[in-house]
Amino acid sequence: MIEIEQEPAAAAEIFSDRIDVARRFTEALGRHGEERGLIGPLEPPRLWSRHILNSAIIAPLFSGRVADIGSGAGLPGLVLAIARPDVEWVLIEPMERRVAWLTEQAGELGLDNVEVVRARGEEWRGGAVFDAVTARAVSALRTLLPLTAPLVRDGGEVILLKGTSAENEIGAAEKALRKFKVTNARVEIVGEGVLDEPSRVIRGTVR
Numbered sequence: 001m002i003e004i005e006q007e008p009a010a011a012a013e014i015f016s017d018r019i020d021v022a023r024r025f026t027e028a029l030g031r032h033g034e035e036r037g038l039i040g041p042l043e044p045p046r047l048w049s050r051h052i053l054n055s056a057i058i059a060p061l062f063s064g065r066v067a068d069i070g071s072g073a074g075l076p077g078l079v080l081a082i083a084r085p086d087v088e089w090v091l092i093e094p095m096e097r098r099v100a101w102l103t104e105q106a107g108e109l110g111l112d113n114v115e116v117v118r119a120r121g122e123e124w125r126g127g128a129v130f131d132a133v134t135a136r137a138v139s140a141l142r143t144l145l146p147l148t149a150p151l152v153r154d155g156g157e158v159i160l161l162k163g164t165s166a167e168n169e170i171g172a173a174e175k176a177l178r179k180f181k182v183t184n185a186r187v188e189i190v191g192e193g194v195l196d197e198p199s200r201v202i203r204g205t206v207r
Helices: 008-032 044-056 079-085 096-108 142-149 166-172 174-179
Strands: 065-069 088-093 114-116 130-135 152-162 182-190 198-207
Touching: 008 044, 008 065, 008 079, 008 096, 044 079, 044 096, 065 079, 065 142, 079 088, 088 096, 096 114, 130 142, 142 152, 142 166, 142 174, 166 174, 166 182, 166 198, 174 182
Parallel strands: 065 088, 065 130, 088 114, 130 152
Antiparallel strands: 152 198, 182 198
16 A cells, blocks of 8 residues: 655645645645656655645745746646646646646646646747746756756746755856856745755746
8 A cells, every 4th residue: 555645734834725636636646656657666655745845835936927847747837836826837748658647637636727748848949938937856957957948038037946956056057057048046945944844946037
């Protein structure tokens, strides 16, 4: 039997009136994620704290129309779409089985603010139309910028979930930051005092 982490107290605070939708998604991912090649066998017992809340806590940073590059299991894209039904989310994912999962979940959860596109970030042909682009655990900043920054409108942001090496990634990406006109790149820690392990994001403005 698959053991899914018990819902932390912070979940209801973070998701507010969307908590029931978040519970349904977390249950579905915990039960079916491994068999569908979305998460590893060690993830269900830490699904809420390591993945769901880590993604959801950054929801207030977004507005308008946002792309999630390499959405995978829906982390952070589907989680953010649950938390922020007022924002339009475009989930860009190249793998067919993951696209199927994202499409199914968006339908089953009634997320009419979600569009799923099967493509790689560099294959996007819709232009620089997004108010922000996000990604989680895709690649180092210097290799992620070519996949994200060109999709962002002038004055929009890249808002990328990162780990403890975020500061070092900024230093290693100086050339790419200049090339893709990303200014004021910095690390922000989100969720201190709410989550046991706050989330880190690299934010920068595209000019």
